[in-house]
Amino acid sequence: xxQELREIVRKLLEEGAIEYFIGYAEGFEPLHTTPCFIERxxxxxxxxxxxxxxxxxxxxxxxxxxxxxKVGLVVKGCDARAIVELxxxxxxxxxxxVVVGIPCQGQVxxxxxxxxxxxxxAVEGKGDTFLVTVxxxxxxxxxxxxxxxxxxxxxxPISFEYDFVLGEMSPLVYGSESEFAMVxxxxxxxxxxxxxxxxxxFERCIRCYACRDICYACYCQExxxxxxxxxxxxxxxxxxxxxxxxxxxxxxxxxxCIDCGECERVCPVGIPLRRLYKKVEKEVEQLFDxxxxxxxxxxxPLVTFAAExxxxxxxxxxxxx
Amino acid sequence: MIKKAHLTxxxxxxxxxxxxxGPVLDGVVQFERVNxxxxxxxxxxxxxxxxxxxxxxxxxxxxxxxxxxGSIILEPRGGxxxxxxxxxxxxxxxxxxxxxxxxxNSDLEDTYYQEKxxxxxxxxLACPSPPQRxxxxxxxxxxxxxxxxxxxxxTDLGDRYLVEVTTEKGEELVGLSxxxxxxxxxxxxxxGEKGKSLEEVGEKIGSLWEDGYWRELSRRCLGCGVCTYLCxxxxxxxxTDVGSTLSxxxxxxxxxxxxxxxxxxxxxxxxxxxxxxxxxxxxxxxxSYFPEQYGVLGxxxxxxxxxxxxxxxxxxxxxxxxxxxxxx
Numbered sequence: 001x002x003q004e005l006r007e008i009v010r011k012l013l014e015e016g017a018i019e020y021f022i023g024y025a026e027g028f029e030p031l032h033t034t035p036c037f038i039e040r041x042x043x044x045x046x047x048x049x050x051x052x053x054x055x056x057x058x059x060x061x062x063x064x065x066x067x068x069x070k071v072g073l074v075v076k077g078c079d080a081r082a083i084v085e086l087x088x089x090x091x092x093x094x095x096x097x098v099v100v101g102i103p104c105q106g107q108v109x110x111x112x113x114x115x116x117x118x119x120x121x122a123v124e125g126k127g128d129t130f131l132v133t134v135x136x137x138x139x140x141x142x143x144x145x146x147x148x149x150x151x152x153x154x155x156x157p158i159s160f161e162y163d164f165v166l167g168e169m170s171p172l173v174y175g176s177e178s179e180f181a182m183v184x185x186x187x188x189x190x191x192x193x194x195x196x197x198x199x200x201x202f203e204r205c206i207r208c209y210a211c212r213d214i215c216y217a218c219y220c221q222e223x224x225x226x227x228x229x230x231x232x233x234x235x236x237x238x239x240x241x242x243x244x245x246x247x248x249x250x251x252x253x254x255x256x257c258i259d260c261g262e263c264e265r266v267c268p269v270g271i272p273l274r275r276l277y278k279k280v281e282k283e284v285e286q287l288f289d290x291x292x293x294x295x296x297x298x299x300x301p302l303v304t305f306a307a308e309x310x311x312x313x314x315x316x317x318x319x320x321x
Numbered sequence: 322m323i324k325k326a327h328l329t330x331x332x333x334x335x336x337x338x339x340x341x342x343g344p345v346l347d348g349v350v351q352f353e354r355v356n357x358x359x360x361x362x363x364x365x366x367x368x369x370x371x372x373x374x375x376x377x378x379x380x381x382x383x384x385x386x387x388x389x390x391g392s393i394i395l396e397p398r399g400g401x402x403x404x405x406x407x408x409x410x411x412x413x414x415x416x417x418x419x420x421x422x423x424x425x426n427s428d429l430e431d432t433y434y435q436e437k438x439x440x441x442x443x444x445x446l447a448c449p450s451p452p453q454r455x456x457x458x459x460x461x462x463x464x465x466x467x468x469x470x471x472x473x474x475x476t477d478l479g480d481r482y483l484v485e486v487t488t489e490k491g492e493e494l495v496g497l498s499x500x501x502x503x504x505x506x507x508x509x510x511x512x513g514e515k516g517k518s519l520e521e522v523g524e525k526i527g528s529l530w531e532d533g534y535w536r537e538l539s540r541r542c543l544g545c546g547v548c549t550y551l552c553x554x555x556x557x558x559x560x561t562d563v564g565s566t567l568s569x570x571x572x573x574x575x576x577x578x579x580x581x582x583x584x585x586x587x588x589x590x591x592x593x594x595x596x597x598x599x600x601x602x603x604x605x606x607x608x609s610y611f612p613e614q615y616g617v618l619g620x621x622x623x624x625x626x627x628x629x630x631x632x633x634x635x636x637x638x639x640x641x642x643x644x645x646x647x648x649x
Contacts, residue, residue, distance in 0.1 A: 027633040029454055034633035035541050055632065063540070204348050206370060206379060208546035208577075210631050226582050235561055235574035237380045266631035268369050268547055270348040 001102070001166050005074065006044040008100060008164050012072050014041045018098050022060050022073040024053040030121045031110060035060065049074075051108045051125045054148070056260045058082035059216045061092050072098035076107075077156035077169055081258035081293025082216035084157050088296060089256075091219055101162035101169045106130075109148040116146065144174055150261035150274065153179030157294050182272075183279045198276075202242040204269040207235075211263035211273055212249060217256045224248060250276050255284050255300045258293035324481050327501040329358035334497045335406050339442070342375060343408035344368055352407065366453045367411050367623065371553035373421060375407060376437045379550075379575045383433065383560075387568035398570075399433050405441040406494065413458045413623040415445050415470035417553030423615040424556055433573075442490045445471030455624030457637055460519040463621060522640045523618055525647025526608045530601070532646060538639065539596030541632050546577035548626035548634075549603070554611075554619050557583075578602050604639060 009021045025036035025046045033053050036046055037060075056079045064071045075083065083099060086092045105125035113120060113132070122133040123146075130146050132139045154172040162169065178184070186194055209225070212218045225233050225245065233244055257277045264273040284290055288301035323331065335341055336357060343361045345353045349369045355361060382398040410418075418438070425434035448456075448465035458465055468474035472491035475482040483505055486492055495502055529535075549555040559576040562569050576583055579599055585591045593599050611619030620636070627635040 028627065028635035028638050031454075032633045032635075034635075037537075037540050059543075060540075201348070204351070206546075206550050206575075208550045209580075210543070210545040210547050213543040213545040214631050226580075228582075234563055234572070235380075235559055235576065236563060236572050237574065262631075266545075266547070266629075268349075268551060268629040269351075 002047060002049050004166050005049065005100065005102070006047050008166075009038055009047060009072065010041045010044045012098060013038070013044075017070060018072040019067070019069040020071060021098075022057045022071065023047045024049060024055065024057075024074070031113070031123075047074075049102060051104075051106060051123050051130060052110075054107055054262070054265055056082055056214075056216060056262050058086060059214060059262070061086055061097065061216075062219050064096065065091060065219075070096050070098060072100065072163075074100045074102050075162075076102060076104035077154065077171060078104070078150070078258070078260050080157050080160045080162070082260060084160065084293045084296050085217065085256060085258060086219075088298075088300065089217075089219075094296070098163045101160075101165040103165075103167040103169050104172075106143055106151045106154070106172050106174070107148045108146050112146050116141070147172075147174060148261065148265075150259060152177065153259070159295055180278060180282045182275050183282055186275065186279075198246075199239060199243065201271045202246055203239050205237065205242040205246070205271060206269060207237050207242065207245060208268065210266040210268065211271075214262045214266050215253075216258070216260065216262075217253060224252075246271075246273075246276065250280050253277055253280055255288070255290060255302050256292050257281055322478075322481050322503050322505045323475075323484055323501050325477075326480075327498075328363075328475075328482065329361075331498045331501050332358040332361070332408060335408075335494060338404075338497065339406040340401075340403050341406050341408065352409070361408070363409075365409075366449070367414070367625075369625070369629070370551060371417065371623065371625065372407060372410050372414050373417065373553050373556070375405075375441065376418065376421065376434055377425075377556055377558070377575075381433060381573050383571045383573055385568075385570045386564075388566070399436070401436060401440040405437075406444060407441055408444045409446045410443050410471060411448055411623075412445060412465050412467050412469065412471075412474075413456075413463055413621040414553050415443060416458075416463050416621045417623070418443075419470045420554050420611075420615070420617065420619060420621070421556055423617075442494060443471040443473070444491075444494065445474040447474060447476040449477065453624060453628070455628040455635075456622065457519070457624055458622035460517055460637075461618060461620060461622040462518065462520060519637070519640045519644065520618060521649075522608045522643050522647075523612045524649050526605060526643050528648040529643060529646055530605075534642060534646060535601040536597045538634065539600040541634055542579070542596055542600050543631055544579050544581060544596055544599065545631060546575075546579055547629050547631060548636075549577040549579055550575060551625040551629055553621060553623055553625070554607070578606070604643070608640075608643070 012018045012021065021038040023036055023038060024033045026048055027034040031052060033048060035055050035057055038044055057073045058075060058079050087094045108123055108130060117132055117134050119134050120132055124131045128143055129140045130143055132141055151172055152175040156169060156171050186197065234241060257280055259281060261274050267273060284301060290301050332341065340354060342352050342354050344350050344365050345355060345360050346362050347353060350362060350365045351370055352368050352372045352375060384398050385396040387394050425431035445468060466476055468485045468487050472488040473494060474485045484502060486495055557576045557578060558573045561572050561574060563572060564570055584593045593602060607619040627637065
């Protein structure tokens with residue numbers, strides 16, 4: 001698959017079809033890949049693919065906003081949702097992006113991998129297992145043991161036109177638990193306990209803004225958290241400030257979060273941000289029967305108005321939920 | 322020496338006379354105030370947030386102010402109620418405090434920093450083997466088993482710790498539970514291994530101001546604050562007044578040279594307008610400006626920036642690249 005990808009990219013670059021290509025390259029050690037920008041045909045050897053490629057490269061499309069040329073990139077099924085939303089939000093023009101779909105067979109959760117093995121040299125997906133190479137030995141591990149949480153609710157855009165596809169783009173099917181189970185578990189708690197849960201999480205926040213900066217959807221020219229006049233949020237990291245930060249961000253993700261899970265992956269202090277954004281996703285789905293990232297034609301609920309919004313038509317329905 | 326089984330007994334004795342801080346599991350491993358040794362974890366590589374936050378808190382109130390009948394009244398804040406003991410600091414972080422001392426105790430003494438620094442006794446814990454995959458202190462001339470910068474260093478020897486006391490304050494702590502300590506047999510001190518030295522990065526980086534590498538690197542960088550906030554030697558802060566012109570508080574809060582607004586001027590001009598300048602700044606600061614001012618590299622090889630970078634950017638790769646590209 002890697003070879004096929006390299007050939008496509010070499011061709012694109014040599015034909016001048018794109019200015020550069022965004023893909024994955026080897027990182028500083030076997031468990032880390034890193035994004036790479038390929039500008040010339042002879043650089044394509046750097047491109048790699050494995051279950052250790054978590055980065056949603058669509059985030060880097062923010063950089064092409066001011067240019068005029070075309071850019072290519074490789075996307076997993078989940079990352080394609082970001083492209084759908086960037087097109088919807090007029091952040092990119094679809095025809096300026098050459099999208100190479102790569103059939104992802106699930107991504108590995110590094111923490112789970114490190115708990116299970118020491119000195120891992122490579123991981124490869126094979127059917128229902130990951131093949132984990134440690135020294136001379138290759139261990140075959142059931143995928144469910146090592147998958148990232150988000151991969152259990154793998155879901156692609158229903159219709160997305162890739163420019164190239166390296167195999168069949170089909171969602172993984174694992175686990176029977178509802179994707180909102182972790183939200184519902186919290187919803188069942190009394191409100192005080194819920195508040196205490198999130199307060200304890202947000203108290204740890206160091207406001208490094210990695211969750212915002214990695215987000216494909218955070219492309220505002222001036223972020224509310226950087227506005228100096230008016231100043232909405234101070235740099236102080238009191239529990240209230242931190243909560244304000246996270247809740248404002250959650251509101252801003254209404255109808256836009258595609259559940260790529262990158263925010264949670266990059267949080268250095270382990271705040272379970274996917275739970276927060278899954279809650280937002282769940283509300284939007286129930287109120288507006290809408291999911292972000294599925295079809296370019298779908299109208300985001302907060303930029304449209306339906307006189308007879310089905311889920312809003314009856315207050316009773318709402319309170320029963 | 323002290324038997325492992327007796328360590329908690331000693332620490333609990335310490336906690337009676339001092340405010341005890343140590344590694345706890347609060348979502349991730351953090352140095353926090355504890356009431357008893359039960360709260361501490363002992364099996365950890367290092368904290369996520371470095372212990373600098375105990376000396377330069379991320380958010381620190383410097384004073385409160387209010388206007389009253391034509392004059393302004395200032396109420397100083399800060400100050401320690403009791404002397405503190407920090408248990409479990411690693412040798413790389415202990416070295417980082419020596420570097421921060423240079424910054425905060427140079428021509429002008431930073432009293433907020435210094436009073437916390439002077440009022441804190443450090444019990445270091447030598448590093449476990451093997452190191453984390455991102456550790457590289459030995460390449461910067463730091464010994465992961467060295468008592469440099471701490472008052473007491475404990476080295477794990479299986480069922481007991483070797484105890485090295487280097488200061489009077491350290492003696493005081495050990496003296497609290499003298500009966501738990503016993504003399505060591507000779508030759509039990511382990512020696513740390515030295516890695517490949519990367520120190521020449523400081524001599525090479527100066528030639529690379531205009532190098533294309535910084536732009537290349539900045540394309541991957543998101544400009545978040547992970548590397549700076551988790552860096553034990555990064556110490557930039559911003560001052561901010563919260564309240565009104567009639568009354569309020571002045572805070573100092575961590576700031577990051579990776580943020581676009583870090584150097585934005587009041588008129589809107591930004592001398593570091595793009596990621597390229599900002600990324601370059603961080604590495605020039607570590608490997609050029611810091612050594613120029615204080616005679617030592619501004620990095621201790623803890624590896625947190627590599628470990629937690631959202632995009633897998635690795636400081637060792639950068640150092641090697643600088644050494645390969647640069648000229649003396």
